[in-house]
Amino acid sequence: MTIERSPSKTAAQKQMRPLRVATASFIGTAIEWYDYFIYGMAAAIVFGPLFFPSVSPAAGTLASFATYSVGFLARPLGGIVMGHFGDRVGRRSMLVISLLTMGFATIGIGLLPTYDSIGVWAPILLxxxxxxxGIGVGGEWGGAVLMAVEHAPERKKAFYGSFPQMGVPGGLIIANLVFLGLTTNLSDEAFLDWGWRVPFLASAVMVIAGLVIRLTISESKEFEAVKESSTEHRMPFISVLREHWREVLLSAGAFIGINAVGYIFMSYLLSYSTGVLGLSRNLILTFTLVASGVWLAVIPWASALSDRRGRRGVLLVGSTGLVVCAAALFPLINTADSALILLALLATAVFMGMVYGPIAALFSELYRAEIRYSGASLGYQLGSILGGGIAPTVATALYNNWASSTPITLYLTAVTLLSLGCVRLITRERGPRRPA
Incomplete structure (x- = not known):
């Protein structure tokens, strides 16, 4: 009896392992993106008056979003450094380091004195x-996606790879719930005085939970095979630039549009709708929360669909839909009609999910296992700088200069068209490579 049950148990454990790894990737990624998003929400609401009080409200908001963009400048550095060691030492250790890095910085922001207390040192430290x-989240994405994809069954790479992708709207949902709870139950004065610090300090508990989870997962067989065969590259980053520069550029271009729309959706719209249109902060937070739930639900569905039907079709439909949403988003928001605003956010969320889910597997399949962390991270993080990294700052500057959202609409339409073209090229000319 023992001999008969043992193989069955082992087989069950092997079947559960990909799901366990993917779930761990989702939880850890959601925690890191929660940390990242609460900064964007605070930048939209409180960082201007607290850290840049000597300038006008409009200039303070612009300065706040400029500090927001600084995190994106650091993301390629995190991707390069952690990608290097992730390809040489292991994916899991880099995931632990990235989580600790993010947690340290987030808690530090929650404890930071404001301009009134320490003057110019406040924005410098911020x-x-x-x-x-930015360094922490820059190293996070590649490791989390590769752990999920490399552990996944061959015909379910995109589905399992979508779990860390779901961590982005997951983190946004948690951040929105926390901010919504605080702004609902605190006066504006209390929130500005101390309430804004709570989301940052609460990160400590989640970081500890994330570390416990991440320490329970193991390296993938693909990476273990690289170590056993001693095929690691001495400088994976250089190998990627020398052998796969085209894939890096195309993947960066393919990601610019979804990332720009995503960060307008997640950050700038809160500032614009409350500051320019005078809409209720809680209304926009609630709508963003609902749309984020739709975004999260679409990601695994679209990813599973791409496993069955192919990456190209799903990504092209999603990218085309994003172009339409980019053109319609601000005109619908400007109506100040609650139903139309919700419709605009829900439609945007659907097409963001169709692009964001399958793109993780697509990027990871472009590179061999021994340089995959570096390659996937580099394209993704370069796209993040040119997409979400500058989008809120560009949007704020465009509105301040033109007093109109039309230039913002033209900007978003242009970057989504660029990404649509890159998606067509990367899926037609190269196609997703199967892991070596």
Missing amino acids: VTLRFIQ
Whole structure:
């Protein structure tokens, strides 16, 4: 009896392992993106008056989003450094380091004195901690996606790879719930005085939970095979640039549009709708929360569909839909009609999910296992700088200069069209390579 049950148990454990790894990737990624998003929400609401009080409200908001963009400048550095060691030492250790890095910076922001207390050192320290946040999240994405994809069954790579992708709207949902709870139950004065610090300090509990989870997962067989065969590259980053520069550029271009729309959706719209249109902060937070739930649900569905039907079709439909949403988003928001605003956010969320889910597997399949962390991270993080990294700052500057959202609409339409073209090229000319 023992001999008969043992193989069955082992087989069950092997079947559960990909799901366990993917779930761990989702939880850890959601925690890191929660940390990242609460900064964006605070930048939209409180960082202007607290850290840049000597300038006008409009200039303070612009300065806040400029510090927000600093985190994106650091993301390629995190991707390069952690990608290097992730390809040489292991994926899991880099995931632990990235989580600790993000947690340290986020808690530090929650404890940071404001301009009234320490003067110019307040914005300097804020920028420094934001830069550290960027390093942490820059190294996070590649490791989390590769752990999920490399552990996955061959015909379910995109589905399992979508779990860390779901961590992005997952983190946004948690951040929105926390901010919504605080702004609902605190006066504006209390929130500005101390309430804004709570989301940052609460990160400590989640970081500890994330570390416990991440320490329970093991390296993938693909990476273990690289170690056993001693085929690691001495400088994976250089190998990627020398052998796969086209894939890096195309993947960066393919990601710019979804990332720009995503960060307008997640950050700038809160500032614009409350500051320019005078809409209720809680209304926009609630709508964003609902749309984020739709975004999260679409990601695994679209990813599973791409496993069955192919990456190209799903990504092209999603990218085309994003172009339409980019053109319609601000005109619908400007109506100040609650139903139309919700419709705009829900439609945007659907097409963001169709692009964001399958793109993780697509990027990972472009590179061999021994350089995959570096390659996938580099394209993704370069796209993040040119997409979400500058989008809120560009949007704020465009509105301040033109007093109209039309230039923002033209900007978003242009970057989504660029990404649509890159998606067509990367899926037609190269196609997703199967792991070596």
